[in-house]
Amino acid sequence: MEFLLRVKHVEQKAVANGTWHTPHPWLNVFVSQRDIADFDRLIFKKILKDGIGGPMLVYPLIKSKWDSRTSVVLPEGEIFYIVALLRFSGPHNNGPTVDDMVAQNQEIIRCCAAHGFDFKLYIPHYRTTEQWKAHFGDQWSRFVERKSRFDPMAILAPGQRIFSRAHPSSL
Known part of the structure; x- marks a missing residue:
């Protein structure tokens, strides 16, 4: 049950500490299993080395378990990971600005594209x-x-x- 309520707990904590009503530039990326080690090396250990400003969810998913009739777009690989950066800007200007977090999200997307990762954005903003x-x-x-x-x-x-x-x- 705890797993099913993972984002609800994030929301409750954010409401309690005042960050829920501040901008929160979340980034949700599906990354194919074949690229997750390079994603770790380039994104987690370099771009995000100083943290993300909120919780992060990373877990594997199986493509064939998804209903192909939906409009969600998935990576080519059968096994892929959801990488969800649930970041918040501080209510009192603590930490990076919203613009900094949005720029970092864009840097992550550019890095994935530049390295030819098999990835798709979940709920993109094109x-x-x-x-x-x-x-x-x-x-x-x-x-x-x-x-x-x-x-x-x-x-x-x-x-x-x-x-x-x-x-x-x-x-």
Whole structure:
């Protein structure tokens, strides 16, 4: 039961110490088993060597146990790890700034891409259609078709900025 409530405990602690209502630039990355040792060497031991400003979750997952009908995008490898950096900015300017943490998140993503890691962001914040297409890869056309069929007015998830409300099927 403790494992199932792991993020709830983080939330409760953050509410109690005042950090829940401050920006918290979390980063959730799925990293293939083949790259996790290099991720450790380059990300954990270099970029994050001074800590992350909150809890970190790292545990393996099995791709074939996921429902392939969902729109979540997973790495190619059968075994992959969720790396969740649940960082918070301090309520009294303790530690790195939000901008510093966001910049560090971007550095982690750039490092993964530059080293050819088999990785995917979970709940990404892309700004362009091209970035979304790259994220979905060969699943992009299926994603567009489902969006057109089940949400033709593009009402759902406008904050993701994947589709415009004017022309959801034109992508």
